[in-house]
Each structure stands twice: as structure tokens, then as C-alpha cells.
Amino acid sequence: MWRRVASLSSSISSSFLAQTASRLNTWESLTTGIAQQAKGVIAPKEKTPFITFFLGGPGSGKGTQCIKIVETFGFAHLSAGDLLRREIASKSADGAMILNTIKEGKIVPSQVTVKLIQKEMELSDNHKFLIDGFPRTEENRVSFERIIGVEPNVVLFFDCPEEEMVKRVLNRNEGRVDDNLETIKKRLTVFQALSLPVINYYSERGKLYTIKAIGTEDEIFEQVRPIFAAFEQTVG
Numbered sequence: 001m002w003r004r005v006a007s008l009s010s011s012i013s014s015s016f017l018a019q020t021a022s023r024l025n026t027w028e029s030l031t032t033g034i035a036q037q038a039k040g041v042i043a044p045k046e047k048t049p050f051i052t053f054f055l056g057g058p059g060s061g062k063g064t065q066c067i068k069i070v071e072t073f074g075f076a077h078l079s080a081g082d083l084l085r086r087e088i089a090s091k092s093a094d095g096a097m098i099l100n101t102i103k104e105g106k107i108v109p110s111q112v113t114v115k116l117i118q119k120e121m122e123l124s125d126n127h128k129f130l131i132d133g134f135p136r137t138e139e140n141r142v143s144f145e146r147i148i149g150v151e152p153n154v155v156l157f158f159d160c161p162e163e164e165m166v167k168r169v170l171n172r173n174e175g176r177v178d179d180n181l182e183t184i185k186k187r188l189t190v191f192q193a194l195s196l197p198v199i200n201y202y203s204e205r206g207k208l209y210t211i212k213a214i215g216t217e218d219e220i221f222e223q224v225r226p227i228f229a230a231f232e233q234t235v236g
């Protein structure tokens, strides 16, 4: 597998290869556990994971653009919010706590969310992931790095005026318990206080792509598409 990665391109820098090797080891350990549990039913992944984080305030259009990336570039879409809502619906042990946290516009403890993401990654046949709505706090970010052991390759930030986000969320019409004015206001405060530092963190590391998230869905996709097109060859 190492030879396969190393032969991808001679122009890939040695530090990139070192990072790739480290991610590969992590991916193998991530998959080994589940493969053992399944007694060989699930084959170990053959490709290095490619991880993208989609960040932005409520209603900034993350989920909408993820669907387009899935259709165009064949990524697996893991929405942190959807995974948490699934826990609520399944009446799991954490369900009531998650529901209250979401209603309050707060952030669910990282361990819970990262475990759900980890499970989805392990079960997926894909190696290209869009992780949508995560990490929303520095605690989320550090917890992902500690538990999953990898950093994202690319981070997208959907930059949208608050007024527009509020309008979109109030029109979302998906029956979500948090799509009301009171919760949105709390979520916007949490976004400013806890999520912006994560966005700044990735900006300082040169991983951040800021998308101007106003305009039609197609116009916004024309900003998003080239980012993924540029990585298509190396991602596989």
C-alpha cells in the first residue's frame, strides 16, 4: 500500500508523504478493529482516507453543497447533525441528552459525536469523506484528532451573513426542533464564540477555503467544485 501511495506522483513533497504514511497507519488501525469484530467480513481499506470538513453557521448551505459534491465527486457525506438526530430517533442512551442540547442550541460532548463519526467511517466502503458540521468547537477538533488520529486534508468555510442564515433556517421546513428563532439566536452566539476559533485554526495552517455562501446553490457550487477538482487526481 505504501508503494501505491508513493508512486502516485513524484511531485508530492516528502512531508506530504510522511503525513500520508501516518494517516495510512491510522486508517489500518481504525479498520483493523472493525475487521476483527466482523471476523474478516469487512476487508481492510486499501486507500488513504481523504477528509474534508464543512464548516459554517446554521443555514449557511453546508448540507446542500455536500449533496452536490457527493453527486459530482463520489464522496461519502457524514453530517454530524444527522448522526446526532439518528441517535435521538433510535432512543439510544444518549438520545435525551442530545435532544436537549440541540434544542438549547448548544454543542453535544465531543466524545459522543466523534464516536458516531468514527463508526460511520469504519463502516463505509468509501475513503473520501465530507464531514459536515464538524468540528464546531476546539474540543471537537482535538477530540477527533485524538480518537481518529488524522487531520483533515481540506476545510471549507461557508461564510454567510447572519440575516441570510436566519431566513434560510426559518424556511428550511424539515421539522427540526432547532429551526426556530430562539434556538437560532443561541446557535449564532455559539458559532461566534466556539466555531470561529476552529475556522481561524485551519486558516493559520493553510487548510481553509472560504466560500462566499450567498447567491444561488449553483453559483456557490461553482466556487466549491474547483477545490475538489484540483484534488481529484491525488484523492483517487
Ligand SMILES: Nc1ncnc2c1ncn2[C@@H]1O[C@H](COP(=O)(O)OP(=O)(O)O)[C@@H](O)[C@H]1O
Residues within 6 Å of the ligand: 056, 057, 058, 059, 060, 061, 062, 063, 064, 065, 168, 169, 171, 172, 173, 213, 214, 215, 216, 217, 220
Ligand atoms: N444558496 C442558497 N440560497 C438559498 N437557499 C439555500 C441556499 N443553499 C441552501 N439553501 C436552503 O437553505 C436551507 C439551509 O441549507 P442547509 O444546506 O441545510 O444549510 P446548513 O447545512 O449549513 O445548515 C435549506 O432549506 C436549503 O434548501
Ligand SMILES: Nc1ccn([C@H]2C[C@H](O)[C@@H](COP(=O)(O)OP(=O)(O)O)O2)c(=O)n1
Residues within 6 Å of the ligand: 056, 057, 058, 059, 060, 062, 063, 079, 080, 081, 082, 084, 101, 102, 105, 106, 107, 108, 109, 113, 132, 133, 134, 135, 136, 140, 178, 187
Ligand atoms: N459537531 C456537532 C454538530 C452538530 N451538533 C448539534 C448541535 C447543532 O446545533 C445541531 C444541528 O447540527 P447541524 O449540523 O445539523 O446544523 P446545521 O445544518 O448547521 O443547521 O446538532 C453538535 O452538537 N456537534
Ligand SMILES: [Mg+2]
Residues within 6 Å of the ligand: 062, 063, 079, 081, 132, 133
Ligand atoms: Mg446541515
